[in-house]
Amino acid sequence: MLDFHKLTLQDGPWMREILSRTHHMSCEYCFGNHYAWHRTYDARVCRINDYYIVALRNDEGENGISFLYPAGTGEIKPVMEALLAYCRSQGIRFRMHSVEEADKEQLIRLFPGKFCITEHRDYADYVYLVSDLVNLSGKKYHGKRNHLAHFYKNNWSFEPITAANASECLEMNRQWSIENAELKEEGVLAERCAIRLCMTHLEELGCFGGLLRVDGKVVAYTVGERLNSDTVVVHFEKAFSHIQGAYPAINREFLAQMCQGYTYVNREEDLGIAGLRRAKESYHPLFLVAKYGVTLAE
Numbered sequence: 001m002l003d004f005h006k007l008t009l010q011d012g013p014w015m016r017e018i019l020s021r022t023h024h025m026s027c028e029y030c031f032g033n034h035y036a037w038h039r040t041y042d043a044r045v046c047r048i049n050d051y052y053i054v055a056l057r058n059d060e061g062e063n064g065i066s067f068l069y070p071a072g073t074g075e076i077k078p079v080m081e082a083l084l085a086y087c088r089s090q091g092i093r094f095r096m097h098s099v100e101e102a103d104k105e106q107l108i109r110l111f112p113g114k115f116c117i118t119e120h121r122d123y124a125d126y127v128y129l130v131s132d133l134v135n136l137s138g139k140k141y142h143g144k145r146n147h148l149a150h151f152y153k154n155n156w157s158f159e160p161i162t163a164a165n166a167s168e169c170l171e172m173n174r175q176w177s178i179e180n181a182e183l184k185e186e187g188v189l190a191e192r193c194a195i196r197l198c199m200t201h202l203e204e205l206g207c208f209g210g211l212l213r214v215d216g217k218v219v220a221y222t223v224g225e226r227l228n229s230d231t232v233v234v235h236f237e238k239a240f241s242h243i244q245g246a247y248p249a250i251n252r253e254f255l256a257q258m259c260q261g262y263t264y265v266n267r268e269e270d271l272g273i274a275g276l277r278r279a280k281e282s283y284h285p286l287f288l289v290a291k292y293g294v295t296l297a298e
Helices: 009-019 031-036 077-090 101-110 130-135 139-151 166-179 185-200 246-258 274-281
Strands: 044-048 051-057 065-068 095-100 115-119 125-129 156-160 207-214 217-228 231-239 264-266 287-289 291-296
Touching: 009 031, 009 044, 009 051, 031 185, 031 217, 031 231, 051 077, 077 101, 095 101, 101 115, 101 291, 125 130, 130 246, 130 264, 139 246, 156 246, 166 185, 166 207, 166 217, 166 231, 185 217, 185 231, 207 231, 207 246, 217 246, 231 246
Parallel strands: 065 095, 231 264
Antiparallel strands: 044 051, 051 065, 095 291, 115 291, 125 264, 125 287, 156 207, 207 217, 217 231
16 A cells, blocks of 8 residues: 655655656646645655656646656556555545656556546646857847847846855745736735745755846846756746846846756746746747546446
8 A cells, every 4th residue: 555645854865866767847746846746736645666746736626636647767557556545545536647658658558548648738848958048049039039138238147045145045936926017916825925936945955046236236036946957947036027138138047057967947827827828939949748637447
């Protein structure tokens, strides 16, 4: 029987060790992301063989549960069989989310006809070449270069986020939330909780970030994490919209100054938000990481 427990910081070392042997491209597969959102989604985790499984509360109500595809190495079939048996014993409707293409194909091969699989475009991750977003070369990035040129006329500076300046980022985020009050309050509050947890435990989570100042005041920040050997994922990014070019500047400076050891950057999903989709597409992704929902076939 699988033994799920509430996710804690103490789970970080063994979960990161398992992740270090995998090559997932989905933003869900890193411990910092798990922990930052663990309160919002009541995240629970269990270990089975050389895998871990994360269970999250979903949108079906208090008793709704959704699982991430198991992360790890070795034989996956007995792990999936154990998860299915657990759901039956607990009376839980089996459901997985954010399943990547290779894992979807694996499920189809190992369990033909057993699952109903649906692509969720709103949750596809946008992946770019780090060099593209640093150099911003060519006509397609002409507008971005114009915004950057305007920003760079300011008295600006970039610095890594540390314990000494993290509180300034949180204050900036509080002000940003007030200025963007038209967004759904529940979502903003959940994100603020996730950001606070991430900032408070930045080093323990293996996360790192950078901030921009204009005239000494924090006007933008971003937080990322190693996703795999060649990919960094950006979890949070905020900038004041009234500072022209602040968004493309924090994007570029973070990658240029702190992510040169990576080939790709995953900038997560657009959640079906039209404005966010336009913004992500305007940076011309190299590819999207397709994600699928999985339930038992009727």
